[in-house]
Amino acid sequence: MxxxxxxxxxxxxxxxxxxxxxxxxxxxxxxxxxxxxxxxxxxxxxxxxxxxxxxxxxxxxxxxxxxxxxxxxxxxxxxxxxxxxxxxxxxxxxxxxxxxxxxxxxxxxxxxxxxxxxxxxxxxxxxxxxxxxxxxxxxxxxxxxxxxxxxxxxxxxxxxxxxxxxxxxSASSDSKTKVVETKISEGDELSIVEADIIVSGGRGLKEGANFSIIRDLAHAIGGAVGASRATVDAGWIDHQHQVGQTGRVVSPNLYVAAGVSGAIQHLAGMSSSKHIVAINKDPEAPIFRIADLGVVGDLFTIIPALTEEVKKAKAH
Amino acid sequence: MNSVVCIAQVPDTETRIKIGGDGRHIDDTGIKYIVSPYDEYALEEAIRLKEKQGGDVTVLAFGPDRVQQALRESLARGATKALHVKGESADADSLGIAKVLAAAIKTVPHDLVFFGKQGVGTDNSLVGPMVAEILGYPQVNVVTHLEVADGKVTAHREIEGAEEIIEASMPAVITAQKGMNEPRYASLKGIMAAKKITIDSKSVSDLGLADSDIVNQRVTVVSLELPPEKSGGRKIDGADPAAAAKEIVRYMKEEAKAL
Missing domain, CATH: 3.40.50.620 (HUPs)
Incomplete structure (x- = not known):
């Protein structure tokens, strides 16, 4: 056997x-x-x-x-x-x-x-x-x-x-399909499926360009960029990044949710993450119900400060 | 250019799941059923192909009478024919369902067979490729873009960190990913037109299959459980961003051991 x-x-x-x-x-x-x-x-x-x-x-x-x-x-x-x-x-x-x-x-x-x-x-x-x-x-x-x-x-x-x-x-070469080209995605972004760490942005980012602060943190920490469905539907970021019921179900060691309120479909997709940090200005946001560490505050000041702090910690 | 689109009817994604009395199924009391979201992309793609190249779009579903509602909605969006295979699909495993669908697909003229990349809920992502194997067709899974010309399909398949452009002969099985298109809503005209279309109905035995082919043959659900309730942890005030950042890094280092 x-x-x-x-x-x-x-x-x-x-x-x-x-x-x-x-x-x-x-x-x-x-x-x-x-x-x-x-x-x-x-x-x-x-x-x-x-x-x-x-x-x-x-x-x-x-x-x-x-x-x-x-x-x-x-x-x-x-x-x-x-x-x-x-x-x-x-x-x-x-x-x-x-x-x-x-x-x-x-x-x-x-x-x-x-x-x-x-x-x-x-x-x-x-x-x-x-x-x-x-x-x-x-x-x-x-x-x-x-x-x-x-x-x-x-x-x-x-x-x-x-x-x-x-x-x-033995391998037969018979196939009705053939790969004519493989296009590697722009940048060398980590896939959320395989990542140990994911930093996700939600509607709290207010506009697509602000995903840059999420990317900066993800990059500093060595993680992948995740996104809520609302941001994908708004065209702020590609759907490959979407976490949740119509995106990918993920279970990284560390999940950082910034400006993600925590719709039931999003929570379903990430609640089995081993450690969850949530940053949201609304103290009643559902994401806090599953976060191990919740920070009530403004992501636009906290995320850049966090990126700097992570860089310092990594430099040691 | 004829297409078959296989439709799964699933609980609304907003549903709070409760476990049924037998401990093996969900409690379906009060559940609102919808067309599985990925199937909407599959249907939209088939309708667009029909609009460009003519032919029929047949929507196909296996299940109890309630799935007729999903077929009716799909007709209202622009499918031209519908086939309902009546049967209790709840205890069928994926291969059982695939056998039923493959047998039903054979009764309908087709060049392409579409599925959503997964049925939202059971989340197996199995039935499309199984149908492809049973029918001896090529498959392209998790497709974000499709072109059909000169008797073949060119499909963009999403993989980790890349995209493959795959050519396949027809007939072929395509499973749709979000982003393939922007599904339309049903128009009032479409809803009225759909009412005039008769949903064709067949039983599993009409297709030459027995219940023993499809029910609990290979995979059996032993139990269904809810995940342990997470209580939420500490909440801190982030009014001082630098202090909050320090505390988060401490957590990442000491508790998550992620740095």
């Missing part, structure tokens, strides 16, 4: 989502008395995969991500490894691939899970529903059982293993 983890490589290293998926995969493998294996399309993953506990790395020479060729390659790796649990980090590609693979194998899949356990011979997963207003625990009866893991929900922990043994699997 094998737990197989779909891994993605960026600049020669495993993506954070892949390291997290391997780490929880190792725990499941221990509980189920199974082996941990990884899949990648790059042999460079062997060292990293081994470091996170994978004994074998199944490699398909499938090039850059393509739904159909990767589905075929993962199917080959699942067969070759007799995998009964398949995990994918919840990246764009992981989320694109998991349902396609599940339909091909007539398998059950749970998306965006933040807890996983092997119990009574079945995979149990907890996942946020209604953007985190509730949590569903689901049981997957099929083999393989498939899950995509929520980024930041499982700590990445090395096991100290040596390089994984590379096993080649």
């Amino acid at each position: 094998t737990v197989l983890v779909f891994c993605e490589v960026l600049d020669g290293k495993l993506k954070k989502a892949s390291r997290e998926a391997l780490s929880i995969g190792r725990k499941l493998a221990e509980a189920a008395g199974a082996d941990l294996a990884a899949f990648a399309t790059d042999r460079a993953a062997a060292d990293d995969a081994g470091r996170y506990g994978a004994k074998k790395l199944y490699v398909a020479d499938a090039g850059a991500y393509n739904t159909e060729t990767y589905t075929a390659a993962m199917q080959a790796a699942i067969t070759a490894s007799s995998a009964s649990i398949v995990l994918l980090g919840g990246t764009s590609n992981g989320r694109d691939l998991a349902p396609r693979l599940a339909a091909r194998l007539d398998a059950g899949v749970a998306s965006d899970v933040d807890r996983l356990e092997w119990t009574g011979g079945k995979l149990r997963a907890r996942r946020p529903v209604y953007s985190g207003k509730a949590f569903a625990t689901v049981e997957i009866s099929s083999s393989p059982a498939i899950a995509t893991t929520r980024i930041n929900a499982f700590p990445a922990e090395e096991s100290g293993g040596g390089a994984a043994e590379v096993v080649e699997v």
